[in-house]
Amino acid sequence: MTDKTDKVGGKKKVGSVESSKTTETIEEAKGVGQVGAIQKTGAISGVGKVGEDSKRRPTRTMTLAEREMLFEMVNEEAKKLFGDSKVPPEQRKIIEDAVKMAIDSGLVDEDQSQE
C-alpha cells in the first residue's frame, strides 16, 4: 500500500490512497485431522509446600569406605561435647567407643555382599 502526503504548514498530512492490493484467494482449505482421545495423566504423588523440596533429603546409607571418616567425626564431635563438660573422662571414653561400635556394626562391606 502506498500513500501520498502533502505538507500543511510545514507538517505532513495524509493525502489520498492511490491504490491497494486485493487479498489473494485461498486456493484450498484442508480438513482438520482427527483429534486423538485425551490420554490419562500419570498419578501425582502429592504437591509439597513451596521450598519443601529443598529441605527434603533422601536418607543415605553409610559405606565401609567412610568408616575412618565417620570415626574421626565422632572424635571431633565428642571433643566439642566434652570440652568443658562435667562428664567423667572414663565415661567419655565409653561413650565414644559405644557410638563407634554402633555405627561400625551397620557398615556393610558392599564388595563382599554383591549378588
Add this chain to the structure above:
Amino acid sequence: MTESPTEEEDYSAETLSVEEANELVLKHRGWAESIARSVARAWNLDWQMDGLDGAAMEALIFCSRRYTPDRGVPFRGYARRRIHEASTEAARKSKGWSKDDSGTRNERLAREASVELLNLFPELRGGQLPGALDEASGEQGARAGIRQLLIGATLVTTRQGLDAASPDELMDYKKSIKLVTTLEIVHQIILWRMYWESESMRSIASSWEMDELNVIREHKVLLEFLFKALSHTKAPTPPRIRPGLKAIALKLKRSKTPSPFQEFLKREQS
C-alpha cells in the same frame, strides 16, 4: 522407613513360592553374611565361631518366606534390620561376648551401651545415621546424627554408671541428671521411659494416643538441647513443648506428676 517383618505379620497373601523364596536366599546369602561380619567386627568377635553366620542365615530364610514383592519394597530394604537384629542377638549370647578376657570393664560397658544405641536408633541397623532435626544433609547431617548418638550414649552410660559408681564418681554422674531436671516434666518423662525403662518411642506415643512423630521429633530437640547444655558452660533455655504434646503436658501438670529424675535423685540420697 522400611519396617522389618514381625512374627505377627500376615504373610498368607502374595508371598513367594518356596522355590522363589529359596532363590532369594541363594541370591542374598553373601550379603547376609556381610551383615554378620560387620556386627562381629564392631564388637571384636568371630562371625563364625560366635555363631553370627547361622543367625544371619536363619533371619534371611525367615524374611524370604514372608517377603511380599507386591508391596514394592526391595528385599534388602525389607530384610536388613531383621538380619542385623538376629546377628546382634547371637553376638550377645555368644561365648566371645561373655568371657572374662573379652576386654576391660569399660570395653564391656561400651558394648552394652552400643546395643542400647541400636535399639534407640534402629536406623543404625540399616546403615543410616539418625536424621538431623533440620533435615540437613551431607557432612552437616552426618555430624548432627553423630551428636544425637553421643548424647544418647551419655544418657545410657549415666544410667549404667549410677548403678555401679564409687561415691566420688556418683557426684559426677548426678551432675548430668540435674541438667535433665531443668526440662519440662513431659520431656523428662520421654527421656526416662526411653533411657531408664527401655521403652520405644512408638510405645510412648501409643500410650499417649498420639502420632509417633511427635515423640520422635521432640526426642531430637531434647538431644540437641542436652548437647548444647553439656558443651557450653552457660546452659541454653530448655525447649518449649511442641503443640502435639501440649495436651499430655497439661494432663501431667494437672495430675501433679513428679519429675522422675528428681524422684530418682531423692531415692539415691536417702
